[in-house]
Amino acid sequence: MADISASAPPSPTTSIGATLRKRAFSSPSDTALTVIVFGILLWLAWTLFDWAILRAIWSAENVDQCGKGTGAGACWAVIDARHRLILFGLYPFDQHWRSTLAAVAIIATVILSCIPLMWTARRIVTLWIVGFATYYLLMEGSLIGLQQVTTDGWGGLSLTLFLFSSVVLLGMPMGLGLALMRRSKMPFVRGFAVVLIDFVRSLPLLVTLFTAAVVIPIILPSWLEGDKIWRVIIAFALFFACYQAEVFRGGFQAIPKGQFEAGAALGLSYWQTLGRIVLPQVFRHALPSTINMVVITFKETALVIIIGFFDIMASAKAAFGTGEWAPHYLEVYVFVALIYWAFIFSLGQYGEYLKGRMAISER
Amino acid sequence: MLTKSSFLGIAAAALAMLPATAMAESPTVQQIKERGTLLCSGHNGSYFGFVEVNDKNEWKGLDIDLCRALTTAILGDPNANQIVPLSWAQRFPALQSGDVDVIIKATGWTMGRDTELGLQFSLPYFFGGTQFMAHGDLGITEAKDLEGGTICVEAGTTIERISANYLSTIGVEHTMVSYESAAELRAAYVANRCDAFAGWGPNLAVLRATEIDNPDAHVILSDQLSSEPISAAMRQGDEEFVDVVNWMLAAMLIAEEEGVTMANVEEMAANPPNPKVARLLGAEPGMGERLGLRDTWAREMIAAVGNFGEVYDRNLGANSPYNLDRGLNNLWSHGGVLYAPILD
Known part of the structure; x- marks a missing residue:
């Protein structure tokens, strides 16, 4: 970082006006381009602001003022009236506090596991067990004396968060395991990993989920079926793991073979070499693609709509799926997009933070 | 199995x-x-x-x-x-x-x-069966009047096949435009990109009642193409x-x-x-x-x-x-x- 300013010549003028003049208005054509581009951007921003804020209808009582056409502003009344459906899906109306707490538990678990202080095996495993147990006990309810809500009734944001975090938490170690198996010297182990990874990767996610949810109960005896949600999470995690294994493989390939040999020469065992020398570097190399996978997985949870889960996308569709709210689908999509954005943007920012943190070790 | x-x-x-x-x-x-x-x-x-x-x-x-x-x-x-x-x-x-x-x-x-x-x-x-809905200002009441018009349909549905079949049977020259999703189809119709669109009768009526500015500005044509x-x-x-x-x-x-x-x-x-x-x-x-x-x-x-x-x-x-x-x-x-x- 510091070397950039050292090599660049000192700039003669530093005032904002001068910089602007130099960058945007240095010639007539530059000036024209600047004016046109910023004109369009301002006009777009103003139109959006006007639609979303100035001419918007905010409360459900004023829904009769909402226009059906393009002339009117945003009708946020639909969010006012239907936000509980969007956020909680089909969860029983008077039990929504449980779904809220459960979502908070999952978010807290994820945030805590992002903090380096928690990164010891015992702490992180305890955290996950506590976090997911809290989620399950609250959502299901019968074990702590609340009204029972079967997984069919789970929905909305807390279902999306649960699917996402369980897929990533299960899939990440599975992916690492598959990547290690793929590097194994034992032909059977290696062959198994290669076949599994290539097989799962050549199926669309939709087919994998559909098979887990719909086809398996037809084949398996009913005592082996388990709940649909677990089948789907396991299948989704397997799918995630197979891609993540390839991401880790890229990380492994970046490690010179000499490091393994050096480890062996020092008398370290396979696991010691792996855990203390190789894996920390693998994680660092694999980080950008891993963040990518995680973000994609968050968005792909919306695919569970096809197997009848009421995740936040499905409940959003149900929210504008009645006669009185049908014209205002755009507002519902904007609302859901903001929720997705908030989560995915935070994930991306966390990735940036991790990159910065790991960069310290490369100095 | x-x-x-x-x-x-x-x-x-x-x-x-x-x-x-x-x-x-x-x-x-x-x-x-x-x-x-x-x-x-x-x-x-x-x-x-x-x-x-x-x-x-x-x-x-x-x-x-x-x-x-x-x-x-x-x-x-x-x-x-x-x-x-x-x-x-x-x-x-x-x-x-x-x-x-x-x-x-x-x-x-x-x-x-x-x-x-x-x-x-x-x-x-x-x-319920396949029917057509058209912009009211075209002044048409039945599918025969769609001569030379553009019809929008949802791609890959039975509705696409049924309406193409029907229009060629009654000898109406037309252009069929298909859209991937129902929402796209609606938007195209509302934006006047097609003269009429084919859909399942109840859905057309629901659409006319809920999503279009002025329901009276649209007519559901009298032809009943199919009844399921x-x-x-x-x-x-x-x-x-x-x-x-x-x-x-x-x-x-x-x-x-x-x-x-x-x-x-x-x-x-x-x-x-x-x-x-x-x-x-x-x-x-x-x-x-x-x-x-x-x-x-x-x-x-x-x-x-x-x-x-x-x-x-x-x-x-x-x-x-x-x-x-x-x-x-x-x-x-x-x-x-x-x-x-x-x-x-």
Whole structure:
């Protein structure tokens, strides 16, 4: 970082006006381009602001003022009236506090596991067990004396968060395991990993989920079926793991073979070499693609709509799926997009933070 | 592969060998009674008028009301059901694997489903077909006037095939433009990119009533390109359950025919105006035993959800935002095609 300013010549003028003049208005054509581009951007921003804020209808009582056409502003009344459906899906109306707490538990678990202080095996495993147990006990309810809500009734944001975090938490170690198996010297182990990874990767996610949810109960005896949600999470995690294994493989390939040999020469065992020398570097190399996978997985949870889960996308569709709210689908999509954005943007920012943190070790 | 359905098949075959005098109870009904809940099909989202979710996160709609009616008939409580959210693609496998007991989900009765998929269908409870909707300012009333026009359709649907077929049969030159999703299609039509668009009749009416500025500026053309019977679907091999579902629908139609409503059902049961009503409402025995149900099942059912006309009006007709005309879906005595078998 510091070397950039050292090599660049000192700039003669530093005032904002001068910089602007130099960058945007240095010639007539530059000036024209600047004016046109910023004109369009301002006009777009103003139109959006006007639609979303100035001419918007905010409360459900004023829904009769909402226009059906393009002339009117945003009708946020639909969010006012239907936000509980969007956020909680089909969860029983008077039990929504449980779904809220459960979502908070999952978010807290994820945030805590992002903090380096928690990164010891015992702490992180305890955290996950506590976090997911809290989620399950609250959502299901019968074990702590609340009204029972079967997984069919789970929905909305807390279902999306649960699917996402369980897929990533299960899939990440599975992916690492598959990547290690793929590097194994034992032909059977290696062959198994290669076949599994290539097989799962050549199926669309939709087919994998559909098979887990719909086809398996037809084949398996009913005592082996388990709940649909677990089948789907396991299948989704397997799918995630197979891609993540390839991401880790890229990380492994970046490690010179000499490091393994050096480890062996020092008398370290396979696991010691792996855990203390190789894996920390693998994680660092694999980080950008891993963040990518995680973000994609968050968005792909919306695919569970096809197997009848009421995740936040499905409940959003149900929210504008009645006669009185049908014209205002755009507002519902904007609302859901903001929720997705908030989560995915935070994930991306966390990735940036991790990159910065790991960069310290490369100095 | 279909282990459970073949098991049911064997069970049904075994039951069929029993002497015909004893009314065998349907294995599905037995299962429902043991479980204490009826498993019905819902939707992954909503399907206007048929399956929707209200502000209290509860299911509603024509199909949901029919499920509640069936639940009341079998278990005596309209709320003793569980609505399992299912996508379109998922519904038949879900029925075969036992995730649901019955599919009441705007499902058309086709030969393929009836034979290859191993389903049985009830009496049709709704008729809807492909129709055209056009911009009113074109001044057209029937498909013949669409000469040289642009028609928008949803890609890869039966509607695309049916409308192309129909227009070439009546010799109308046209350009067909297909769109991937219903939302795209609507937007294209509203933006005047096509003169007319083809869709399922009830959907067109719903769209006209809800999503377009001025409903009167659009006409649904008089041509009825097809008419699809919508029925409840059940697993093959349980005839007694089909009987229960059929008579559930029949009782709702008979109630409408005889003027038995949610409001007056108790009074009608106390003083039946004729023997048919007396039998229907269980004032005279015979209604229940033959189906393996209680004699008063129809009375409880109508008290809980109403007769067919009331259910229709609440969800699609005059008392709903859609205000969909009953048309074909009226009783035969009012110019429709719905009728009940004879109650003897």
